[in-house]
Amino acid sequence: xxxxxxxxxxxxxxxxxxxxxxxxxxxxxxxxxxxxxxxxxxxxxxxxxxxxxxxxxxxxxxxxxxxxxxxxxxxxxxxxxxxxxxxxxxxxxxxxxxxx
Amino acid sequence: xxxxxxxxxxxxxxxxxxxxxxxxxxxxxxxxxxxxxxxxxxxxxxxxxxxxxxxxxxxxxxxxxxxxxxxxxxxxxxxxxxxxxxxxxxxxxxxxxxxxxxxxxxxxxxxxxxxxxxxxxxxxxxxxxxxxxxxxxxxxxxxxxxxxxxxxxxxxxxxxxxxxxxxx
Numbered sequence: 001x002x003x004x005x006x007x008x009x010x011x012x013x014x015x016x017x018x019x020x021x022x023x024x025x026x027x028x029x030x031x032x033x034x035x036x037x038x039x040x041x042x043x044x045x046x047x048x049x050x051x052x053x054x055x056x057x058x059x060x061x062x063x064x065x066x067x068x069x070x071x072x073x074x075x076x077x078x079x080x081x082x083x084x085x086x087x088x089x090x091x092x093x094x095x096x097x098x099x100x
Numbered sequence: 101x102x103x104x105x106x107x108x109x110x111x112x113x114x115x116x117x118x119x120x121x122x123x124x125x126x127x128x129x130x131x132x133x134x135x136x137x138x139x140x141x142x143x144x145x146x147x148x149x150x151x152x153x154x155x156x157x158x159x160x161x162x163x164x165x166x167x168x169x170x171x172x173x174x175x176x177x178x179x180x181x182x183x184x185x186x187x188x189x190x191x192x193x194x195x196x197x198x199x200x201x202x203x204x205x206x207x208x209x210x211x212x213x214x215x216x217x218x219x220x221x222x223x224x225x226x227x228x229x230x231x232x233x234x235x236x237x238x239x240x241x242x243x244x245x246x247x248x249x250x251x252x253x254x255x256x257x258x259x260x261x262x263x264x265x266x267x268x
Contacts, residue, residue, distance in 0.1 A: 003107065005209050007144070010111045012205035014137070016198045017118045023194035024187050029127045029173055033134045036165065037118055040141055043153075051148050056233035060241070062153050063234070066160045067245045071252035073165050077172045078256045082263040084176050093188070 007048040014041030026091050028080050032073070039069045107147045114140035127173045135166050152230050 014037060021034030043062050050058015087094055117136040124130050138161045145154035188194075234242065 003104065005212065006108070006111060007148075008209045008212075009206050010115060012209065013115055013202055014118050016201045016205070017115075017122060019201070020194055020198040021122050023197075024122065024191045026188045027127055029169070029176070030121075030130050033127075033130055033169060034121065036161075036169075037121065037134060037137065040138060040161075043157075044141060044144065047145055047148060047150055047153055051150065056230050059150060059153055059230050060234055060238050063156060064241060064245055066156055067249060070160060070165055071248055073168055074252045074256050075259070077168060078259045078263075080172065081175065082259060085263070085267075090176065 004048060004052070008045060011041045011044035011048065014038070014044065017041075026093060028083070028090050028092050031092065032076055032080070036069060036073070039065060103147055107144060110140045110143040110147065113137075114144070128170070131166060131169055131173060134169075135162055138162050138166070152227050 018034045018036075018038030018041060021037065022031050025031055025034065043065055046058055046062050046065070050061070083095060084090060114137045117133045117140065120133045121130050121137070124133060138157060142154045142157040142162075145151075145157060
């Protein structure tokens with residue numbers, strides 16, 4: 001198996017594991033971490049493809065993904081804190097009555 | 101030769117830690133497994149020759165995002181009685197769909213001809229080249245991303261302030 005094929009398969013598997021985690025886990029924080037795992041899988045595929053062209057655009061794109069992930073966490077954690085303070089549960093099913 | 105072996109070892113470690121994330125119950129251990137995945141991916145990036153990304157992966161992801169996540173886990177009561185079942189009822193269709201996803205991607209990757217002699221060879225990817233390209237060609241993206249970060253910080257403060265006001 002070629003090195004690129006192995007890396008691409010790894011990135012697809014990481015993305016699938018993250019997606020699976022978002023679907024099957026119930027803890028809000030664990031779901032957030034699984035979303036980070038999906039972003040990591042995408043980053044691996046971007047770096048693998050960028051290495052084939054040997055240009056700097058891949059690294060720039062990965063850095064932008066880093067920043068977006070940081071912004072996502074910075075806004076998601078306060079929302080989770082507020083939700084948990086309201087109902088005192090981390091289970092996402094308890095917030096199924098949210099509307100708006 | 102040693103690079104190839106290390107690359108396989110790092111990729112396998114990343115996958116194993118990611119799989120562990122799905123079955124571990126305690127959120128702090130899930131966070132540690134995710135950190136192990138990120139560190140392994142940093143090793144993969146370093147072996148591919150993109151040291152800039154490897155350093156950023158450790159500094160930003162492990163250093164900032166995961167520390168933030170660990171603080172959130174410590175702030176919340178993770179021994180939640182409501183989570184006696186740690187998996188949602190969607191586990192059977194979720195696992196089936198995930199397996200199909202991985203199988204389709206693995207088949208597509210397997211069928212793609214291996215046309216990559218360049219990967220893995222130590223291409224001169226220096227921080228200097230990256231920085232010059234970043235701030236010359238992609239300055240607009242840089243500025244937009246700074247605006248996004250500022251907006252995220254302001255939004256986080258606004259969310260917390262709204263919650264405080266509601267509680268009185």
